[in-house]
Every structure is written in C-alpha cells, then in structure tokens.
Amino acid sequence: MFTNAGMNQFKDIFLGEARAHFPRIADTQRCLRVSGKHNDLEEVGIDTYHHTLFEMLGNWSFGDYFKKEAIAWSWELLTEVYKLDKDRLYVTIFEGDEADGLSRDEDAYAYWKTIIPEDRILLGNKKDNFWEMGDTGPCGPCSEIHVDCRPDTERTVVDGKTLVNADHPQVIEIWNLVFMQFNRQKDGSLNPLPAKHVDTGMGFERLVRVIQGKTSNYDTDVFQPIIGYIADRAGIPYGQDEKTDIAMRVLADHIRAISFTIADGQLPSNNKAGYVIRRILRRAVRYAYTFLHFKEPFLHELVPLLAKQFEGVFDELKSQQDFVQKVVLEEEQSFLRTLVTGVQRFENYVKEKQAITGDFAFELYDTFGFPIDLTELLAREKGLKVDMRGFQQALAAQKDRSRAATVIDTDDWVVLHESETVDFVGYDRLECETEVLKYRKI
Numbered sequence: 001m002f003t004n005a006g007m008n009q010f011k012d013i014f015l016g017e018a019r020a021h022f023p024r025i026a027d028t029q030r031c032l033r034v035s036g037k038h039n040d041l042e043e044v045g046i047d048t049y050h051h052t053l054f055e056m057l058g059n060w061s062f063g064d065y066f067k068k069e070a071i072a073w074s075w076e077l078l079t080e081v082y083k084l085d086k087d088r089l090y091v092t093i094f095e096g097d098e099a100d101g102l103s104r105d106e107d108a109y110a111y112w113k114t115i116i117p118e119d120r121i122l123l124g125n126k127k128d129n130f131w132e133m134g135d136t137g138p139c140g141p142c143s144e145i146h147v148d149c150r151p152d153t154e155r156t157v158v159d160g161k162t163l164v165n166a167d168h169p170q171v172i173e174i175w176n177l178v179f180m181q182f183n184r185q186k187d188g189s190l191n192p193l194p195a196k197h198v199d200t201g202m203g204f205e206r207l208v209r210v211i212q213g214k215t216s217n218y219d220t221d222v223f224q225p226i227i228g229y230i231a232d233r234a235g236i237p238y239g240q241d242e243k244t245d246i247a248m249r250v251l252a253d254h255i256r257a258i259s260f261t262i263a264d265g266q267l268p269s270n271n272k273a274g275y276v277i278r279r280i281l282r283r284a285v286r287y288a289y290t291f292l293h294f295k296e297p298f299l300h301e302l303v304p305l306l307a308k309q310f311e312g313v314f315d316e317l318k319s320q321q322d323f324v325q326k327v328v329l330e331e332e333q334s335f336l337r338t339l340v341t342g343v344q345r346f347e348n349y350v351k352e353k354q355a356i357t358g359d360f361a362f363e364l365y366d367t368f369g370f371p372i373d374l375t376e377l378l379a380r381e382k383g384l385k386v387d388m389r390g391f392q393q394a395l396a397a398q399k400d401r402s403r404a405a406t407v408i409d410t411d412d413w414v415v416l417h418e419s420e421t422v423d424f425v426g427y428d429r430l431e432c433e434t435e436v437l438k439y440r441k442i
C-alpha cells in the first residue's frame, strides 16, 4: 500500500519490463514501514532509530556498475566526504543459504577486504543480508554498513581490536547495498534477472545522527524543532522521563507519516491505506492524551512546523498545509470523543481480568474506534495479551451480519452483491481483496 523502499518504483526496470532513462541515479525516497513485510511500527518511539516515515537515500545502477564500484563509492562517501570515523564502521555480507541454493557472497567479501580489516566484515544470514521487497519480485544479496556509536569506554577492546556488537542500540545499520540479481517467483524459486543492478538505501535521519554525533535520531536537527515544540506545549522537558520521552518521540515521528500521506493524496478512513493513516493517528492521539496530558486536539499544531521545515525540499506539505491541518484536526476531534470513555472502559476491565478477550477487543474497536494494535499496545503496557483469534472471529461475525444486510434497493438500481470492503485486520495481513461493487439495472 505504501512505498517501503527506494527500489519500489524501479521494480519494472529491474525486471527488464521498462527501460531506464539513465543507467545511474541518486535520489531520496520517502518510505513508510508500517505494514506488510517491513513493519517497524512497534519499535517507533521505543527505540531511537526506526521511524514510520523516513527518507531513504539511494544510488542506483541499472545494468551499469556493480558490486566493486558500489562498495568503493559508499566507503568514499562515508569516510572522505562525510568524514565518519573509519574505526567505528563495520560491514556485513551474505553468508549464503543452502535451501535457496545460494553461496556466500565471495565477491563482496573480496572487495571489502581491500578496504576494511577482515575482523570488521561480518557474515549475515538471509534475514539481514538478502534483500527482498516482498514474497515475489527482484531481490539479491546485500552488504550493510553499520556504525558503532557507543562511547569509547563501552567498546570492548581485545588484543587492540574493537569488538562489534550488533545487538546494541547504539550500533546501528545506516546503509544497505543491495545487489539485485534474482527474481523471486511465486513458487519460491529464484530466477536470474536479465541484468545485474545496484540498489542502495541509506536512512537520512540515521546518517544525520551519525554526522551530528548524536545518540538518537530525535536529538538531531531533523526532529529537535518538533520535539522542542511538543515539550513546551506539554510543559514537560524532553529527557526527563522515559515514558514521556517515548510519547514525544512517537508524536514527532507519527505526525510526519500522517502529514505526508495526506499531502500525497490519502485520507484517513476505515479501510485500506486510509485505515493505516487512521491507526497511526489514533496511536499518536492516545500517546498525547495519556502520557503528555493533552486533553484537547494537539497534533494538528505540528503540521505548520513540519511544512516550514520541509519547505524547499518537499513543498507539497507547505502548499497543502491548511488542508492537512484541517484533516488532522477533524480526526483528532472525532477520536478524542470516544478515546476518553474507551480508555476508562479498558482501565475498569483490566482491574478484574487477566487477559483481553476477543469480544472485549472487538467492543473497543467497534464502539470506541480502537484499532486492534492500539488495544494490543494498551494490553502490553499492562503485561497482558489480547486474544487475537477471538477478535478476528468477532470481526468476521460482524462482517457476516453486514453481508446479510447488503441487498438494498436504491432507486431503480438493485445492489445484487456487495462484497465487503477491505477490513484492515493487521498491518501484516489482509483478509480479502476489495471487489468492485456489482450493480445491475432492473
């Protein structure tokens, strides 16, 4: 439903179905990772480097340069242009995968060996080092560049060598160099692509963080103006308490996703892409309400700030500022009306219950407009689980009821069959595809 990586719009070129006007390109692509294969929503705000919407910077070769150049140029850009400390960088390469009949990426390994000490080249598995857009489509092994931002005192040194720790929140991936070689088929097999391509993706906000020497993306000048405004209006300093910090980060992040998706032509609604926006917005409203004590609509105030920040970069926000602000305000107003009672109902419920039943989750969804992931979030905060199966059943039962009521007379038209519209049942799964309404004139 959304562009989740810089390569999405180049898919046809990779598949050989469209011709590239230029064999080499560099760009920035706004990406959203809140659904499907790449869904980072749960991390956003909790950690300091996954966003719902971020800019993916990329350089591209369409059948032109390949691994050797991509590796050498990425290193040059990071260390000679951006002047990042070489000693803090390390890289990963694909270790191979027997089931897919893929061997270790020896070429990438050999090129990196001429650039970086061997102990800073790590092997990565299919999950991290084989890039796939989805279940099918162009894909290939990749090589990632990570930065160790830990203070010197926390970086373990053994025999004069720094050891890397990929599981530390201050050790972050900033750039992924993907070598597109295959096309994943529906049956799972891999076919070689007509030509080999390079697709790289570097998170702009992470890059800024490293260049500006910060320990969080939210401490950079990309996010600080917004965080500062939220803190001021909430009357709570940022950096004082983890709970309120998370809430401020969530708001600062979510307003970007909300504003840009609306500016790009989507509106919050009850299905498909519109529901994704609604869910992100409701999540933000709930954080603002509960942790920052905004009892009145607040998010919309952030739109002009963003528009100003992106003026000259993404002007579409400035030119639609009033419209976007109005849409956000209306959404906030309507959700705040049910949120208060819904939260109260939830609090009373969890006083007595050890788990959230499907029926109760459905009640929150149906009566109070709580997206299921919001209920899951509330439950998680209390250390409780939601019966997702039960929720899906309750949802399906409601659909059956409404399906039974879909034969309706409308003037001289009869609706013979109205398939249900897409109910968004989770960021990772859709229950059914939308069908065009079928009418027959009588």
Ligand code: ATP
Binding pocket: 005, 033, 040, 049, 050, 051, 052, 053, 054, 056, 173, 174, 175, 176, 201, 202, 203, 204, 205, 206
């Ligand atoms: P991570 O392992 O940190 O989740 P990834 O491997 O999923 O990142 P890629 O799909 O390789 O990310 O995307 C290329 C680059 O885009 C990453 O190296 C990172 O700099 C950036 N990036 C990916 N996801 C996010 C996100 N949710 N927010 C901000 N930047 C991101």
Ligand code: MG
Binding pocket: 040
């Ligand atoms: Mg990821």
Ligand code: MG
Binding pocket: 128, 173
């Ligand atoms: Mg990764």
Ligand code: MG
Binding pocket: 128, 144, 173, 176
């Ligand atoms: Mg990656």
